[in-house]
Amino acid sequence: MSAETVIAIDAMGGDNAPAAMIDGAAIAAMRFPGAKYIFFGDQPLVQSLLAKHAHLASRSVIRHTPDKISSDMKPSQALRQGRNSSMRLALDAVADGEAQCAVSAGNTGALMALAKFALKTLPNIDRPALAGTIPTTRGQSLMMDLGANIECDSENLVQFALMGAILARTVLGIQKPSVGILNVGSEEIKGHEEIRTALNILRERPFPGHVHGFVEGNDLGAGTTDVIVTDGFSGNVALKTLEGTAKLINHFLKSSLHASLLNKVGAWLAKEAFMNVKRKLDPRHYNGAMLLGLQGLCVKSHGGTDAEGFASAVALAIDLVQQNYIDHVRKELERHYGEANGTAA
Amino acid sequence: MSAETVIAIDAMGGDNAPAAMIDGAAIAAMRFPGAKYIFFGDQPLVQSLLAKHAHLASRSVIRHTPDKISSDMKPSQALRQGRNSSMRLALDAVADGEAQCAVSAGNTGALMALAKFALKTLPNIDRPALAGTIPTTRGQSLMMDLGANIECDSENLVQFALMGAILARTVLGIQKPSVGILNVGSEEIKGHEEIRTALNILRERPFPGHVHGFVEGNDLGAGTTDVIVTDGFSGNVALKTLEGTAKLINHFLKSSLHASLLNKVGAWLAKEAFMNVKRKLDPRHYNGAMLLGLQGLCVKSHGGTDAEGFASAVALAIDLVQQNYIDHVRKELERHYGEANGTAA
Numbered sequence: 001m002s003a004e005t006v007i008a009i010d011a012m013g014g015d016n017a018p019a020a021m022i023d024g025a026a027i028a029a030m031r032f033p034g035a036k037y038i039f040f041g042d043q044p045l046v047q048s049l050l051a052k053h054a055h056l057a058s059r060s061v062i063r064h065t066p067d068k069i070s071s072d073m074k075p076s077q078a079l080r081q082g083r084n085s086s087m088r089l090a091l092d093a094v095a096d097g098e099a100q101c102a103v104s105a106g107n108t109g110a111l112m113a114l115a116k117f118a119l120k121t122l123p124n125i126d127r128p129a130l131a132g133t134i135p136t137t138r139g140q141s142l143m144m145d146l147g148a149n150i151e152c153d154s155e156n157l158v159q160f161a162l163m164g165a166i167l168a169r170t171v172l173g174i175q176k177p178s179v180g181i182l183n184v185g186s187e188e189i190k191g192h193e194e195i196r197t198a199l200n201i202l203r204e205r206p207f208p209g210h211v212h213g214f215v216e217g218n219d220l221g222a223g224t225t226d227v228i229v230t231d232g233f234s235g236n237v238a239l240k241t242l243e244g245t246a247k248l249i250n251h252f253l254k255s256s257l258h259a260s261l262l263n264k265v266g267a268w269l270a271k272e273a274f275m276n277v278k279r280k281l282d283p284r285h286y287n288g289a290m291l292l293g294l295q296g297l298c299v300k301s302h303g304g305t306d307a308e309g310f311a312s313a314v315a316l317a318i319d320l321v322q323q324n325y326i327d328h329v330r331k332e333l334e335r336h337y338g339e340a341n342g343t344a345a
Numbered sequence: 346m347s348a349e350t351v352i353a354i355d356a357m358g359g360d361n362a363p364a365a366m367i368d369g370a371a372i373a374a375m376r377f378p379g380a381k382y383i384f385f386g387d388q389p390l391v392q393s394l395l396a397k398h399a400h401l402a403s404r405s406v407i408r409h410t411p412d413k414i415s416s417d418m419k420p421s422q423a424l425r426q427g428r429n430s431s432m433r434l435a436l437d438a439v440a441d442g443e444a445q446c447a448v449s450a451g452n453t454g455a456l457m458a459l460a461k462f463a464l465k466t467l468p469n470i471d472r473p474a475l476a477g478t479i480p481t482t483r484g485q486s487l488m489m490d491l492g493a494n495i496e497c498d499s500e501n502l503v504q505f506a507l508m509g510a511i512l513a514r515t516v517l518g519i520q521k522p523s524v525g526i527l528n529v530g531s532e533e534i535k536g537h538e539e540i541r542t543a544l545n546i547l548r549e550r551p552f553p554g555h556v557h558g559f560v561e562g563n564d565l566g567a568g569t570t571d572v573i574v575t576d577g578f579s580g581n582v583a584l585k586t587l588e589g590t591a592k593l594i595n596h597f598l599k600s601s602l603h604a605s606l607l608n609k610v611g612a613w614l615a616k617e618a619f620m621n622v623k624r625k626l627d628p629r630h631y632n633g634a635m636l637l638g639l640q641g642l643c644v645k646s647h648g649g650t651d652a653e654g655f656a657s658a659v660a661l662a663i664d665l666v667q668q669n670y671i672d673h674v675r676k677e678l679e680r681h682y683g684e685a686n687g688t689a690a
Binding site: 136137147150151182184185191192216218219220221222230232233234237238239240242243245246247248251252253256257259262265266267268269270271272273274276277280281 | 482530536564582587589590593594604607608610612617619
């Protein structure tokens with residue numbers, strides 16, 4: 001890897017592409033003056049958008065890509081037909097070592113399939129996982145898998161826990177992160193056999209954090225552990241239920257606060273407080289799911305993101321690169337599986 | 346079944362037993378003057394509590410039970426050691442036809458095991474399911490399974506959908522309820538094979554409602570369907586994530602509204618609106634999970650419930666009895682499996 005941080009950006013993915021991608025990168029570029037950018041997309045379009053941001057344009061190059069991955073394309077189609085797409089070529093740039101992390105707001109299924117194909121999994125990793133941050137009363141926690149793997153065996157979960165612990169150290173700055181496995185009860189007799197086995201393995205082998213045990217759905221918001229490990233089905237259900245509940249409460253608050261003049265006046269006086277809560281729950285601040293377990297880095301931004309949200313995703317990408325996330329994971333996997341093999345022999 | 350509504354109450358289950366149970370039944374008895382009650386528990390204790398409520402005492406009997414099921418007892422222990430417990434004897438009263446529905450705020454795992462043993466499953470039902478109501482922007486939806494069955498096959502899910510549709514008709518008064526199966530994407534190619542098969546079966550066989558298709562976690566709060574069907578693992582995770590997110594937002598709001606004097610004044614003026622939202626999200630108003638698929642009825646109240654919450658659970662029990670829930674389910678199962686067998690031959 002070069003000492004320089006280079007981010008490969010899929011300029012054509014997401015509902016607000018390419019404007020939100022270029023404007024977002026411009027925001028991130030203010031915060032990280034050292035990084036460089038390669039934009040993959042429609043050359044004239046990207047060029048005209050870059051013209052607005054001299055500070056970004058001076059450290060960016062554009063690669064013209066004739067195709068893009070549409071939001072309704074199936075992963076298999078993306079693999080077959082997407083060879084010249086902006087998404088695929090951004091990932092190839094990471095595979096070739098030209099860039100260290102790809103960022104895309106495009107089709108999630110296609111991105112996972114293309115990333116897995118282009119970047120290959122790390123040694124000791126069976127399946128990559130999608131990880132993301134969630135808001136908690138203690139700040140933020142990381143959860144994975146959010147939907148890349150519908151069914152997971154115990155080794156998959158153990159690998160997610162390892163990658164998640166290193167991620168918490170890298171992204172949240174927690175030296176000894178606590179890790180919980182999502183279950184339906186905190187008693188250790190409950191749950192699938194896979195998750196009970198995963199917990200036993202985590203407790204036996206070397207682990208770069210504190211193995212808390214099982215957690216339940218309500219522990220997500222409470223922030224009981226820094227990392228929550230689960231299969232992609234439950235993780236996706238939990239994440240979307242969290243988002244849906246926030247919308248539901250917002251709906252209840254809005255209609256209640258408009259029910260009487262007194263309530264309206266109160267709401268107006270307290271509007272700063274409401275804005276503050278809204279900000280804390282704003283998915284744009286938690287923007288950027290990470291595809292973990294590959295030999296290169298890839299950040300998935302929300303499809304409906306605006307420039308501010310995309311800037312968060314780019315900032316996350318730069319952070320992962322500069323903190324050498326992959327090297328740390330690689331070492332920890334060697335330590336975990338190396339010693340595990342050793343004691344088993 | 347007798348024409349009279351008789352509810353069997355486990356007076357010794359739950360954190361606030363037996364006071365909350367007797368006071369709760371007293372509230373319910375005001376609303377349903379026709380129903381009668383059998384209390385199972387410590388005779389002198391229950392008697393002294395009943396003395397406060399003449400309207401309830403006059404239509405109640407007490408059965409002294411020497412034992413109770415503790416909150417930490419495992420289901421297998423409850424089956425072996427709980428023969429003379431208040432919970433078990435309340436269920437036996439339903440099995441014997443003395444009462445039509447049992448209500449308990451005790452140990453959920455024990456209740457499910459004892460109910461399954463005492464009440465037996467209905468014909469065509471492989472496994473009973475735990476169902477509950479959740480708040481939505483449209484009002485309420487019903488979700489099942491909430492944790493009785495960690496792993497479910499497609500027939501289990503189909504049976505949950507049938508029981509859920511009839512429940513929505515009975516409890517929510519919706520003639521043609523819409524039913525969705527929880528998945529990680531609304532595209533029909535996604536998800537486990539079990540849930541895809543379940544959806545196909547629901548679309549092929551006679552169904553007492555509208556088969557909407559797949560729903561995702563965010564559809565819960567949105568109220569996209571009247572009924573959400575899922576396995577007990579995902580259902581439990583979703584329900585507890587919903588509760589945890591409500592607590593998280595409450596925490597954010599409280600700390601933000603106390604951050605400045607202006608915010609505090611606004612919050613005070615708008616306090617009626619906050620109380621209104623709190624009421625809408627108050628689990629006590631959604632109190633009473635229902636164990637479906639057995640030859641008798643059983644309502645599970647929240648373990649930490651107060652009298653008001655327990656009253657909701659008792660009211661729900663009376664509603665299920667008076668609307669002949671079990672008869673309707675029995676007929677619908679016959680129609681579904683009868684015609685399904687017919688067309689398959």
